[in-house]
Amino acid sequence: MCLRTKCKLASLCVLVCLLIVTTGTILASGNLGRRLLSNGVAGEDVAQLQKIFLDIGFTVQVDGFFGPQTEAIVRQIQECFGIVVDGIVGSQTLKVINDLKENSSIYIVKPGDNLSIIARNFQTSINAIITLNRLESSIIHSGQPLVIPGRMSSNAVQSVMAQPTSNQRSKIQFRWPVVGRISSPYGWRTHPITKERDFHGGIDIAVPKGTAVRAAASGRVVTAGWMGSYGQGIVIDHGDGYSTWYGHNSRLLVKAEDYVAVGEIIAEVGSTGLATGPHLDFRIKIYGETVNPLDYLQ
Numbered sequence: 001m002c003l004r005t006k007c008k009l010a011s012l013c014v015l016v017c018l019l020i021v022t023t024g025t026i027l028a029s030g031n032l033g034r035r036l037l038s039n040g041v042a043g044e045d046v047a048q049l050q051k052i053f054l055d056i057g058f059t060v061q062v063d064g065f066f067g068p069q070t071e072a073i074v075r076q077i078q079e080c081f082g083i084v085v086d087g088i089v090g091s092q093t094l095k096v097i098n099d100l101k102e103n104s105s106i107y108i109v110k111p112g113d114n115l116s117i118i119a120r121n122f123q124t125s126i127n128a129i130i131t132l133n134r135l136e137s138s139i140i141h142s143g144q145p146l147v148i149p150g151r152m153s154s155n156a157v158q159s160v161m162a163q164p165t166s167n168q169r170s171k172i173q174f175r176w177p178v179v180g181r182i183s184s185p186y187g188w189r190t191h192p193i194t195k196e197r198d199f200h201g202g203i204d205i206a207v208p209k210g211t212a213v214r215a216a217a218s219g220r221v222v223t224a225g226w227m228g229s230y231g232q233g234i235v236i237d238h239g240d241g242y243s244t245w246y247g248h249n250s251r252l253l254v255k256a257e258d259y260v261a262v263g264e265i266i267a268e269v270g271s272t273g274l275a276t277g278p279h280l281d282f283r284i285k286i287y288g289e290t291v292n293p294l295d296y297l298q
């Protein structure tokens, strides 16, 4: 059955001593760092600061006046890097700003963007962006600021986190959530109820009502509840962009935020939502896109 899901808001960036630690480059340029910069201050050093913001990717007028626009950027950066958010540029904030200038940039998400487009454009990996911004999901929003790793810090993140890049990601193996006949395969089909042609994002596995549904891999339950035509549904996040989806259950045995082990019983099969009879609609998504579960099930 098709479904439209609510997206969980991707949390805003917070970071990572990693970036701060990866470089020893501190404020060398000009007068910057000689005094605290805050709202109302003007001068050549403010202009230098604004020029750096411009270089990093912010939209700012380089006028040498520390006004609300400049302060907002300072606060955004402080929030991103997990330091005190006071809108004042002291030595710690300046160190972070200089580090950003050396290694990374801020990118404001545009309508239609997704992580794979951004990663490709900046020649980095989806994982590096997710790690650096501590995103909880791969869903991003127009207007959201993202720290984009530079080559150097991107490599550092990669090696420290030991995460494979998006191109050579290790394929997680999933176990069958129930064992039964596939009554409707993944892909284009004629919908059994609406009789219209639609894309089936999962496989339907026909099994009797009440059959135990097991987690296909270990992970964190992000959704457990009514999901419209998908009925009583469960979504489990497995990290690395992977999630699994279980629809039409008669009973849910886990709740959101629960951690489940592979093989753990999470629900009982049913026919809630838009379903002709008892079956499990099982889906695997990678960064929000469905894939054919049969390519991943052991």
Ligand SMILES: [Zn+2]
Binding pocket: 001, 002, 184, 200, 202, 203, 204, 281, 282
């Ligand atoms: Zn289905």
